[in-house]
Amino acid sequence: MRPLTAWSFSALTALVILAFCLVGLTDPRPMVEVRTLPLITHFGDLTSLSPPGQAFRCEQDGLHRIDVRLVCSQETRVTLHLRPDSQTAEVLREATISPELDPSGHAWSSFEFEPIKDSAGNIFHFSLVPADESATNISPWVRFHGQTGVNDPWGDRFLEAGAAHRGDFLSVHAHFQSMAFPVESLSPAEGATKLTIFDSPTSTEPLRVATLKPPEEVHAGWTFFSFEPLSESRWRRYYFELQVPERCRLIGTTGENGEGIPVYKTFHGGEVPDSPLLGMTRGAMQQLDRDLVFRAWCEEPPNAVFARLLERTGDKLWFAAILWCLATAICLRLFVFVDPQPKVALKSTPSADETASASAPAD
Amino acid sequence: MFSAPEGVKLLSMKSWRDRRLLLIAALLHGLVYALLLPAWMGEDEPWHVEYAHHISTGHAPWGGVEMHSAERPEDDDRRLMDLSQLQVRRRMGGLNPTEIRATQLNTLASMKEESFFRRIDFMPWPGGIENFDQVQDAFTATHQPPLYHALGALLVRMTGAETPLEELRSLRWIALACYLAMIAATLALARLVTDDLRLIGLAGFICAWLPMHARQAAVANNDVLANVIGAALLFAGALQLSRSTGRTTTKGVITLIVLIALAFLTKTTTLACALLAGFVFLAVLARGDGRKALSVAVACVAVMALGYAYLRATHSPSLPTSWSDLGGRFAEGFNAASVSELWRTTVGAFNWYSRDLPGWVSTIAMIVVLVLMMGAFTKTASGVEQKGRAVLILCLCALLAQCVMIGLRGVSAGRYLFPILPAAATLLAVGAATIVPERSRQRIISGLVIAFITFDAVFLWRGLLVEQYLVWGN
Numbered sequence: 001m002r003p004l005t006a007w008s009f010s011a012l013t014a015l016v017i018l019a020f021c022l023v024g025l026t027d028p029r030p031m032v033e034v035r036t037l038p039l040i041t042h043f044g045d046l047t048s049l050s051p052p053g054q055a056f057r058c059e060q061d062g063l064h065r066i067d068v069r070l071v072c073s074q075e076t077r078v079t080l081h082l083r084p085d086s087q088t089a090e091v092l093r094e095a096t097i098s099p100e101l102d103p104s105g106h107a108w109s110s111f112e113f114e115p116i117k118d119s120a121g122n123i124f125h126f127s128l129v130p131a132d133e134s135a136t137n138i139s140p141w142v143r144f145h146g147q148t149g150v151n152d153p154w155g156d157r158f159l160e161a162g163a164a165h166r167g168d169f170l171s172v173h174a175h176f177q178s179m180a181f182p183v184e185s186l187s188p189a190e191g192a193t194k195l196t197i198f199d200s201p202t203s204t205e206p207l208r209v210a211t212l213k214p215p216e217e218v219h220a221g222w223t224f225f226s227f228e229p230l231s232e233s234r235w236r237r238y239y240f241e242l243q244v245p246e247r248c249r250l251i252g253t254t255g256e257n258g259e260g261i262p263v264y265k266t267f268h269g270g271e272v273p274d275s276p277l278l279g280m281t282r283g284a285m286q287q288l289d290r291d292l293v294f295r296a297w298c299e300e301p302p303n304a305v306f307a308r309l310l311e312r313t314g315d316k317l318w319f320a321a322i323l324w325c326l327a328t329a330i331c332l333r334l335f336v337f338v339d340p341q342p343k344v345a346l347k348s349t350p351s352a353d354e355t356a357s358a359s360a361p362a363d
Numbered sequence: 364m365f366s367a368p369e370g371v372k373l374l375s376m377k378s379w380r381d382r383r384l385l386l387i388a389a390l391l392h393g394l395v396y397a398l399l400l401p402a403w404m405g406e407d408e409p410w411h412v413e414y415a416h417h418i419s420t421g422h423a424p425w426g427g428v429e430m431h432s433a434e435r436p437e438d439d440d441r442r443l444m445d446l447s448q449l450q451v452r453r454r455m456g457g458l459n460p461t462e463i464r465a466t467q468l469n470t471l472a473s474m475k476e477e478s479f480f481r482r483i484d485f486m487p488w489p490g491g492i493e494n495f496d497q498v499q500d501a502f503t504a505t506h507q508p509p510l511y512h513a514l515g516a517l518l519v520r521m522t523g524a525e526t527p528l529e530e531l532r533s534l535r536w537i538a539l540a541c542y543l544a545m546i547a548a549t550l551a552l553a554r555l556v557t558d559d560l561r562l563i564g565l566a567g568f569i570c571a572w573l574p575m576h577a578r579q580a581a582v583a584n585n586d587v588l589a590n591v592i593g594a595a596l597l598f599a600g601a602l603q604l605s606r607s608t609g610r611t612t613t614k615g616v617i618t619l620i621v622l623i624a625l626a627f628l629t630k631t632t633t634l635a636c637a638l639l640a641g642f643v644f645l646a647v648l649a650r651g652d653g654r655k656a657l658s659v660a661v662a663c664v665a666v667m668a669l670g671y672a673y674l675r676a677t678h679s680p681s682l683p684t685s686w687s688d689l690g691g692r693f694a695e696g697f698n699a700a701s702v703s704e705l706w707r708t709t710v711g712a713f714n715w716y717s718r719d720l721p722g723w724v725s726t727i728a729m730i731v732v733l734v735l736m737m738g739a740f741t742k743t744a745s746g747v748e749q750k751g752r753a754v755l756i757l758c759l760c761a762l763l764a765q766c767v768m769i770g771l772r773g774v775s776a777g778r779y780l781f782p783i784l785p786a787a788a789t790l791l792a793v794g795a796a797t798i799v800p801e802r803s804r805q806r807i808i809s810g811l812v813i814a815f816i817t818f819d820a821v822f823l824w825r826g827l828l829v830e831q832y833l834v835w836g837n
Contacts, residue, residue, distance in 0.1 A: 017817060021824035025833070035836025037485040037717065147487040147497045170436050172445075175491045229491075235442045269491030277837050305833065312832045313399070320398040324823070327391035328816055330384055331568060335561070335812040338805070 006339070010332035014325045022321075025309060026302030030067075031060050032276050033295035034143050039105055040151070041180055041265065042071055042139045043292070044221020046078065046130045050283030052140055053087050053127030054292040057276040062299030063119035065112045066126055069293040071105035071139045077131035078138060080111040087125050087281050092116070096131050105141060108295070115299050123278065126294075139221055141293035142280065144180065146267030149173050154182050155251040155263040162191075162246035165262045168201070168239040173268035176233035178226040178289065179210075180265045181242065182251040186223055189214040191245030195225035198239040207238075215283035222265075226289050229270065382550055385564055386543060389571040393542045393580030395823070401831050402477040402531055405538075405582030406715055406778070409470050409495065410447075410504035412531050412583055415515035416466055417455045417505075419530070424509040426456025447495040450503035454677070467494050470527040474498075477528070481835040484717040504585075506678045510628040511537070511585035534583035541587040542580035546571045548594035549785035552758075555598075555605045556751045556789055559796070565808055566792035570784055572815040574711055574822035575777050586778045589630035593782020596622050596633065597761055600640035603647050604753040611648055616659050619644055620666055627670025631681035631772070632779045635764040637667070643757065681772055689771070696770030705769060709777030711822050713830040716776070720826055724818070731814065738794030755793065758786035 043052050066080060075098060082093040093113035100107045111126075128140060149172050159165065179195060186193065193212040198205075210225035225242075242262065244250065255261040271289075279288035310317060403409060418424060430440045430449040440449055448463045471492055474480065480489035487497060495502065504512070515534045524530045546567050553566035570576065579587055599619050603611060619640060626633035641663040648656035674682055683689035695701060710728050711720035719725075743755040761783040769779045780787070799807045 014816075017820045018824065021820045024825050025829065029829075029833045032837050033834070035481075035484045035834075143488070145488050145490055147492065172441075173497060174493060234445075235436065235439075237436065268497075269488055272488075272490040275837060309828070309832055313828075316398045317828075320395045323391045323398070324395045324820075327388040327395065328820075330388035330391075331572070331812060331816065334381055334384055334388075334564060335568065336809040 003339070006333055006337040007329070009337045010329040011325065013332055013336075014328035017328065018321060018325055026305045028297060028300050029305065030295035031058065031063070031298045031300075032056055034277065034291050034293045036143045036293060039069065039141045039293065040148070041142050041144060041222040041224075042105065043142050043218075044139055044183075044223075045219040046128055046138055046140075047217060047219065048129045048133065050215045050217050050285075051127045051129045052142075052292060053125055053281035054294060055086065055123060055125040055278035055281065056296060057121075057123050057278060058119040058296065058298065059121070059276060060298035060300055060304070061117055061120045062115045063124065063296060064115035064299055065110055065297040067108040067110045067295045067297070068128065069105055069107070069141045070099045070109045071103060071141070072099045072101055072107075072109070073103045073137045075101065076138050078109070079129050079131045080113075080126050081129065082113065082124060082126045085123050085125065087127060087284065089125070092124075099138065105139075119298065124296075125281065127281065142222070142224075142290050143293055144178060144224065144267050144290045145271060146175075146177060146269040146289075147173060149176070149266040149268050151265050152253075152263035155253045157252060157254060157260060158184060159250040159252040159260040159262060161249045162244060165242040165244070165250060165252075166240065167262055167264070168237055169266065170235065170237050171230075171233040171266065171268070172235065174234040175229045175231055175268045175270055176238070176266060177229035177269065178224055178267040179240065180222045180224045180267070181262060182221070183218050183223050183244070184220060184249040184251055186212075186216075186218045186244060186248045187214075188212040188216055188245070190247060192243055193245060193248070194243045195227075196241045196243075197227070197230075198241075199236065201239050203239075213285070215285045224287075224290065229268075233268065381560070381564060382567070385550075385567050385571070386546060389543060389546045389567075390539075392571060392577055392819075393539045396578050397535060397539055397581040399823070399827060399831070400578060400581040401482070402528055403474050403479045404482065404714065404831060405535075405578075405584055406776070407502075407504060408531060408583045409474060409498070409527075410502065411507075411512065411515070411585060412527055412534060413451065413466055413470060413495075414504045414507070414509075414512040415519060415534060415583075416527070416530055417451065417458060417463075418509065418512055418516035419519040420462075422455040422458050424454055424456075424505070424512070427451075427453045427458070429453055445494045445496040446501045447503050451505050454505035464494070466527075471495075471498070473527045473531075478835060481837070482831060483715045484836060485715075506680060507585055507630060508628045508674070508677070508679075510625060511588040511630075514588070515583070531583050535581055538582050538584075538587040539580050541591045542571075542577070544591045545576070545594055545781075545784060548591070548598055549788050552594070552598050552601055552754070552785045553789045553792060555601045555754045556758075556793060557796075559804075561804070561808055562792045562796055565795065565811065566785070566788045568812060569788040569791050569815065572819050573784070573788075574819050574827075575709055576781055576784055577819065578827070579778065579781065584778075585630050586632065586781065589626075589633045590781045590784065592622060592626050592629050593633040593636040594785045596626060596636040596640040597757070597783060597786055600636075600643035601754045601757055603640075603643050604757055605751075606647075610651055611644060611655070611659070616644065616662070619659075620662055623663060623666050624670065627666070627673060631674065631679060632765075632768070633782050635768040636761065636782050639757070639761055639764055641667070683771070692771055692773035695773040696775065701770070701773075701775040705766075705775040705777060705780070707777075708775070709780055711826060712777075713827055718830045718834075720822065724821060728818065731811075732791070734798060735791045735794035738797035739790035740794075742793050742797040755790070758783075758790050761786040762790065 077096055077098050079096040081091045083089040084092055095111040095113045099109040150169050195210045196206045197208040199207055208227040210227045250262055252260050252262045277291050280290050280292055430453050433439045444460050451463050480486050518533045519530050522533045524533045549570040550563055550567040553563040623637045626637045645656055645660050683692055708716050710725050765783040795807050795811050796804055
């Protein structure tokens, strides 16, 4: 093969490989996605009385699919209701599916519906309700807007029902703003459900009080108590008292002396501006400090995905593509499209002319 | 070991011209990664930039204030500042808390600006984050030996970088230089095994085109310097083995001792290479001059003891603190999950290892590597030429020793394997030549090169580009 031809083949092959790879880049990607690992707090069983929901701002046209991460340990059916603006509007789209059985809850359950052509710039709300009244053992994940401080896992025993639970902990971060407890079943309609935070075990003046109200029912899930952040909370010890209705049992663990003690998570931090996520809902109640773990898909034309890529990479993408082609072409020329081997028997010594021509720069 | 026919040697890999071309290709390839890897997306970059920043502002990596824990939290030093900041204060002399906090805040602001938190799935909610402990608990780079960070600080001063982002970019130039040095080291090592210039070139190419290693060309992390020092140690050992006289020179011994010292000043991932190189020197010396062997052994052991004491004094978390800790690390490092993690992060993982390549790519890569390694093993076992065979055995030992070393650290990551990448690449190239007859060698080389290029393309354009720029969390 002549040097020029070899270089041409090398460059062409590099271009073909690059083009093949770039074509795949136009596959659609989620328009909005709550990506969070590990998944640490789940909502609890779905109920039709106070279904979990989520509001978000759609930035593209053609909204046609919403995926939700669901913990699902038995076969059941779930319906997604999509509404414009808020949970009080008329249902715009509805989709019912049987989620994949996945007790770990990492699988996405996809709800597809007829595309909404002019979805860009609009706010949508979706909620999840059990399609069969008896549906249990299915729960979406919740991502709270904060960093964890204390981060206990789900407990291994029930605590005494209706008791006032107390504890204390050292807050390692500033901006302490919420606590979450796992419960077997909690219904604020049945009695006072209140978390009180103190800065000393003897104090009678609480720093913060968080009270849950009736729609906030939780069954086999985490219940959150949010309050005005304590900005100077770093390396401070706090004491809490959790009061729950008589029939409510917390899920806790066993303390050093064999007694039942609560497990919980603490959250610290603040909000992030300009997010398309507009918070969760529980029935009619808004919960702006958390989101469901979900993603939304729009029908994007391939050039829109590529335009987004260009916007995020800038000119770097073109430079990189050119450099990659050059580098690859050089390697192909060196190893693949090589000069022909001499037709003489390999063991023979090449003539002086052959050696000279081979040693000279090829091109 | 492999002698190529003269005609092939001259025509297909034209000596220095072709090696220069390969290095130019590698430079371009490294630049591609430098362009496309977004800021802060190299593993642990914020902590390494923080360390280099403090040295660049005139603070020495010694003379800091010791920190104390206490039974009562009220007496614990953590009441003063966060653990990551206390660790910085413990290492750096003359740093005040305000400066430490300001550096972390500036870096965090830059990370938010560059969409860091949207790209890494295991990162916490970014709202209200004020220190590195909220990003990764109780983590710091300041317990690492300071050579890389001192070089980085020098470069930061030379380039006049002021913001964390500019400092990061300055440090990334070191990565590119180290990447090229690794390829040069691979070419040199392979040259000691074979005379076939195609295989030498192939080894260099494998080193340059292994995507996760090419990505190291753009990462501000002391692993990049550790790679070069590990490779240099291996080369020094291999050179010693391949000397026909079987004797060492004073220059060689001094080089070895300096490299061992540099290894201790860079990162513990180089220690397997240091031990192996030291052993090779002693083994060669012991065959001839016993007195010289003894002096070299004393010098090596002295440097290693000093290095160990230094690492211990700087609270290196890589060293086990007790026998039970060692046992725990051993169990952790050699369980199935760790081995799988080592493979996963060697073949391809993105966004601080939080996202993977498709499983089929990993499976194909594993089959190819196993076949080629089998070939290398066969050649080592049946090789006839003593010189090349000894170097191949060294390469196999290096691979094994590095895996054991990673296991003993208890934390698996593919980048910890890269100090012995020149050895691994040489073994793969030799393996490729072994599994086919001589007349088909060109075909297998072409096939492998195309396979690596395709792998690199899939990794870069369908993996890295998508995961870093198209899939952002909210």
